[in-house]
Amino acid sequence: MEHTADVGIRAWGESLGEAFRNCALGMMSLMLDLDKVGREKRVWVEAEAEDLEALLVSWLSEILFYVEAEGFAFAWFEDVEIEGGKAAAWGWGEELDPERHGLKLEVKAPTYHGLRLEEREGGWTAQVIFDV
């Protein structure tokens, strides 16, 4: 997706959890080369919000926080559980290595602008625009 100030992603999933996972992988692929990240270790990622759209922003913000504050690069997420205003999953990856992971963009944040999360045709579609 194109936007003069920013970049965005569109993701799809058969379930809401899968759409959340695909958004997370989409965001990671903006930052680095996913294929170059090993699945060495897993960390628990959990986010909370009042409605589903806010939950998606909160979930992606939480992952971004891990990347930047903990220096952890995600390559994969196990099934994302979404229940009672919470999203949670084990995320697999390894310590962020700027040399080896083919770093691309610095993502500052997922935004609410142009945010979409809709159930249709037996699945969920999502659109998120990032400030980069």
Place this chain on the structure above:
Amino acid sequence: MSFLDVLRKLDEFTWEIPREAQPGMRVPGIVYADRALLEKADADNALQQVANVACLPGIVKASLAMPDIHWGYGFPIGGVAAMDAEEGVVSPGGVGYDISCGVRLIKTSLSYREAKGRLEEALDLLEAGVPKGLGTKGRLRMERKEMERLMARGARELIARGIGWDEDLEAMEEGGCYPGADPSRVSEKAYARGRDQVGTLGAGNHFLEIQVVDEVYELADRLGLFPDQVVIMVHSGSRGMGHQICTDYIQVMASSLARYGYDLPDRQLVCAPVNSREGEDYLAAMACAANFAMCNREAITHWIREGFERAFRAGARSLGMEVLYDVSHNLAKLEEHEVGGEKRALLVHRKGATRAFPAGRPEVAERYSPTGQPVIIPGDMGSHSYVLVGTEEALKKSFGSTCHGAGRQLSRKAAKRKVRGDELRRRLEGMGIMVRAGHPAGLAEEAPEAYKDVREVVEICEGAGLSRRVARMRPVAVMKG
């Protein structure tokens, strides 16, 4: 929808979006641009965003846009919105994720003719001295308590540690310390994200450039600028600290929105009353990020001075390496302005816009009282940058604001399709510009084609009376994250 049909031309560079253009607008929109820039802004949906901002509670006079307007997330980039400090709101999106992202210019007493032979060495030393790019840590290690002091006291705290000069404070907005900073309003996450990032350039459109003054106008000598002078420009912000503070408070205000009964056209515009707990907490945390950003640019300045000292075998003071000025182009500030003949306390949001105060405002440092406040406008790679000064007219028209840069016209992806990083590097080198960049794709995203012509933007600012040109610089060396 297109806003071009409803625009009213007020004068050559001033266009109004009337209140009737969209339900919910509390004030009109005013865009400073020429026809060509307006068409770009409209195609980009940025005029729609000007109208959306006009719907915010407590907005005064108009939702304004500077000539470098382009589509942002919620607020347009180049947007200025002043809210009544008693009745109005504060919106973290009106400041942006990179709180207090800004630009500073460091002068030297060197002419390009005499410095040329040593600039490559200087650039190598800057690259070694200033951490850049993604996932890199800064050279300053700070304990939590030290970070808190830094965010409460601003650049003074850093200078007390021997990083930077006392006189640099006069060349910073708010004397290097944004008032009202309360580190206890900053989340643990923001501390964790900003840890070890003081004194790091970052990535994206952030850069460091060695430039040469190539055109001077009326007030240049009053600001110590002369033709062929070597100067250094730094563009960076509050890094992960600011990004997380904005993320945190957008979430806080998304939750409190219903309680205040606000109905907004775009969720990214979430806001809270200036005088509410949410509003006050955000402003206290935002001030911390502003101080963090000024410290970041001050630490980078320190290492630039060190690099030049080694390259030119002379002290930074004898090299005349004073800070001309340090501006923030993403910030909200409490200011007093005259509206309809009456003095009012306003919270002025500038999102991709620069404060441009004339001489005589109490906020302008004494050394600039004869000229007005310097404004630093970065161009894009390979093109010119400018020094401007604020004007009386800006104070009347735009709450003392002007543009912040060239403004994008191509998305990053489109820029990469059009330009290859290695080709761009060769092209720049062919123009006599040395380049140091993290990776070629990042370079291509910031290609000159991706931006509007900064000269045009600056000329419209001058034509509209929002600022005056003082000097123009061309880059000779570029360092990007």
